Amino acid sequence: MPNKTALPFVLLLLAAAIFPTAMFSGYHLFQLTMVVVYAIAILGLAMLTGINGQISLGHGAFYAIGAYSTAILMASWDVPYWVTLPISALVCAGVGFLVGLPALRLGGLYLALTTFALAVAIPQILKHKLFEDWTGGVQGLVIDKPEAPFGLNLTSDQWLYLFALGVATILYVLAINLTQGRIGRAMRAVRDHAVAAEAMGIDLAMLKTRTFAVSAMYTGIAGSLGAMAVAFVAPDSFTVFLSITFFVGLVAGGAASIGGTVLGAVFIEFVPNLADKVSKAAPGAVYGVILIAMMFLMPQGAGGFVAMIWRKLMRAGGR
């Protein structure tokens, strides 16, 4: 199985990922934490859109629901930060399942529009008077940054980075298991030919709604971690643009590639900053040019590009 050969690389990757804790502090470490957070969010989207073929342009909504679940639990009920994660996961999985139901009738582009509508609506729902007592309305909610436990000599930024990394590791292992086995094959089969998949005994409705739930759960957990990292949630942090950004990260990473999601997260975290450095006047234009250039140079996304280089190296090494 690929799991066993991949293990040393995963450990190496983890070691490399833990390393910055000692090297960086403050803002840079925060940026890395956000890379981990975005990677989880994009991983959720990758399972739904890349692997199962259900296009979502509204995953920012699940990210927002996850973030608010954690913020409300912490601010209103003093729930420990780590306890909010499973609760937020369940809430988002439930919402994802419900959104997945109409998705069964709406194929392709119509589903994209429906999820887009969800993303458009969510900031306004969060601002609505009805929920103001919980959500803090336009003001949002301020929460405390988690402190390192067991008297560990770490700043809260360092601890949160390691915490997010640990959660991400577990979620990636589960996602890899899920997408490499029987269920993952079924997800891809439904994407590639739904009629044939059904004739092979795959229950389309069940598979698609559950995939939606898992996807929303992942992105929701990312939202929870993101809320902890920023220590603040407000409706205007979760505009449509966030959903589009996740989609950009998904495509930039390589839509159906699990490993590519990390590269997609790096892209959406750092490329806007990079564009800003290149041109203060028109960072959007630079960002656009980088995006287009990338599509030309790496049509399979960054994940596909790395996989291709890897194959070439292996072949060269084999000779």
Next chain:
Amino acid sequence: MPNQGQGPVRAAARHEGTHETQSDTGYATNGTRPPMTADSDQPLLRIAGVKMRFGGVVALGGVSFDVAHGQIRGLIGPNGSGKTTLFNCISGIYRFMEGDILFEGRSLAKVARHNMANVGLGRTFQNVALFKPLSVRDNILVGAHHLARSGFIANALRLPGVRREDAAAQTRLNDLMDLLDLHAVADTPAGSLPFGTQKRVEMARALIGAPKLLLLDEPAAGLNHSEVDELAELILQVRDHFKLSVLLVEHHMSLVMRVSDKVVALEFGLKIADGTPDEVRAEPEVIRAYLGDTHQEPVH
């Protein structure tokens, strides 16, 4: 005429053997439901007076025939005769309006499409419907989906049950790749293979699910002469190896006549002939339907 080469010889030999065991009742055309019979002489599949209309167009006007255990049943007819409609009724794509389709005595009328594989129906598609970006291996393994039960959580945690299921599927996969000579392309994306190879992959995908009845929808379409010969051999081989029945919907007359134990011919949604290939070939209605009134020669 197709009676050349080795295929027909084998086919003929088999005809002798299967005729005694056939429980074909000749039950037909009056559209009433057949009495439920005991397991022993019950056909595997019974089409009983199936009617289907699209708007005002009658696609099937009450078709009845049986497929016996271990039988290869050819289903022929000119374009628009209702072959594909009937095929889609059996596989649950269409819901027929009258009559019934019984599989091992159980009605398929209300069976959900994704349960057809579980009931024992395997199928291939006209023009091939593979999961193109997936490897040949994964394509075939999808066919074993309904044999396993593990869900999302068990898979994510790779529980021991999942490993057992995987191992079982892997064994079946290897056997089928042996039989259909697919080992060399196991890791190739199915969509990049030649058409003939894709058809073999599709056959493997249908067979790994251990069907009792294999539905083949125009398997010869798009194949050249020698590939059709190989296909004929393959269908016979598969039937003997897996002890299953085959319903073969096909335009290619020489293939149908060569491999079928019995053939049923449709025209305008009605059955015009039902019998052994020789009987059907000699049936004036069939000759007329295929070649028009003036021709004397039976179809090639």
